[in-house]
Amino acid sequence: MKKLGFDNEKYLQMQSEQIQNRISQFDNKLYLEFGGKLFDDFHASRVLPGFAPDSKLKMLLKLKDEAEIVIVINANDIEKSKMRGDLGITYDLDVLRLMDAFHDVGLYVGSVVLAQYAGQPAADTFKNRLEKLGTKVYLHYPIEGYPSNIQYIVSDDGYGKNEYIETSRPLVVITAPGPGSGKMATCLSQLYHEYKRGVKAGYAKFETFPVWNLPLNHPVNLAYEAATADLNDVNMIDPFHLEAYGETTVNYNRDVEIFPVLNAMFEKIVGKSPYHSPTDMGVNMAGNCIIDDEACCEASRQEIIRRYYNARCDQRQGRGEKAAVYKIELLMKKAGVSVESRAVVGAANQRAELTGEPAAAIELSDGTVVTGKTTSLLGASASVLLNALKVLGGINHEIHLLPPIIIEPIQRLKTTHLGNHNPRLHTDEVLIALSINAATNPAAELALKQLSKLSGCEAHSSVILSQVDENIFRRLGVNLTCEPKYESKKMYHK
Structure with missing residues (x-):
């Protein structure tokens, strides 16, 4: 915890x-x-x-x-x-x-x-x-x-x-x-x-x-500088x-x-x-x-890394400038952290390298890191979400919370009737399907009850996620970061 x-x-x-x-x-x-x-x-x-x-x-x-x-x-x-x-x-x-x-x-x-x-x-x-x-x-x-x-x-x-x-x-x-x-x-x-x-x-x-x-270079204050890097705010001693x-x-x-x-x-x-x-x-x-300074320091160091990834993704998507990235890199050095200090980064990127497809990782509140890969049925973020719910609920990894017989009709609806080129389910679609399956499947019902435990957890994706997936992680209270690259080389990304 x-x-x-x-x-x-x-x-x-x-x-x-x-x-x-x-x-x-x-x-x-x-x-x-x-x-x-x-x-x-x-x-x-x-x-x-x-x-x-x-x-x-x-x-x-x-x-x-x-x-x-x-x-x-x-x-x-x-x-x-x-x-x-x-x-x-x-x-x-x-x-x-x-x-x-x-x-x-x-x-x-x-x-x-x-x-x-x-x-x-x-x-x-x-x-x-x-x-x-x-x-x-x-x-x-x-x-x-x-x-x-x-x-x-x-x-x-x-x-x-x-x-x-x-x-x-x-x-x-x-x-x-x-x-x-x-x-x-x-x-x-x-x-x-x-x-x-x-x-x-x-x-x-x-x-x-x-x-x-707090001191000028206290991690809490450095994290504020990272959060406002695009505004070019700088903390300083008040001379007056x-x-x-x-x-x-x-x-x-x-x-x-x-x-x-x-x-x-x-x-x-x-x-x-x-x-x-x-x-x-x-x-x-x-x-x-503040009752535990070191707890706040560590939390702030992690926030600086998150802000670094956010700034890099903003730059990649044309919403931010290089200057903000450079500034946060300097703040990371001041705080004594690097991207390796964020456990989910290495886990997600390693899984992506092994599979050759986008992957994602979630770190649970007890420090357990769960990963998810891209499959023919699910995107990596949907996979890692289901895998995390299994771990939190003590559900055997081999149990299918959403068997193919449930997923495939949704895929047909997406591709045949709604004109979607990607048949894999997003996180919102997975959660709706899981809710429906919970009516008859005790494992799915147990998994749904774990959703509140995801609040405050850390997650990382090896690619920039769709707005839909980003929004779901945000609503669940998961602190998400992404590598600043797209899954495909298309010019238009939803």
């Missing part, structure tokens, strides 16, 4: 108390910029074993009577159909997903902000869609000279042109589908408008990573905090670089900046809740 390295309950308590303290420092109005993912924070759960993916959401639920949520999306991201790589959906669709998720748990979503709005047609369409659903939408515009021309930015022609967001609760959480959405600018724009209205509102930043009170307090803390380059500008904006908006450093702005208690 993987070791726990993080006390989630302690985190929920400390984090909610810290935010309440920050609200009280201002005029009972705090704009809290939420960096990273407000829920489904699987990166945090991977590098801090014990951190629940919905921890931040649970923390907010402790404050739900005081909090409302504003979701910010960059209008340019809507126009470009920017995707969330972890979920495979566009940012605008993710806004709708986020709204549903918040409503389902009883959190109040006050409005949506379209940042950098300049009449983009797709943004207009999305705005109309939201308004028809009864959601308030506010427009924030590009500001010439942002962020350096402070005199202009903090004026009626700068922030003053943005539509004022009507809010009704003391804690306003500003969140977004992804980075670069305009959360900070939205917070500062609101501060400008609030002070014009006589409300002495405050601003704080909730970024889980980098963890400010060091000068103000004589204390060494960690922040990242964008916050450190923008801090003098932010400070000047605060001074122009409120008369005096409440902060001496970027670290001061944060309310992150994660570093205080």
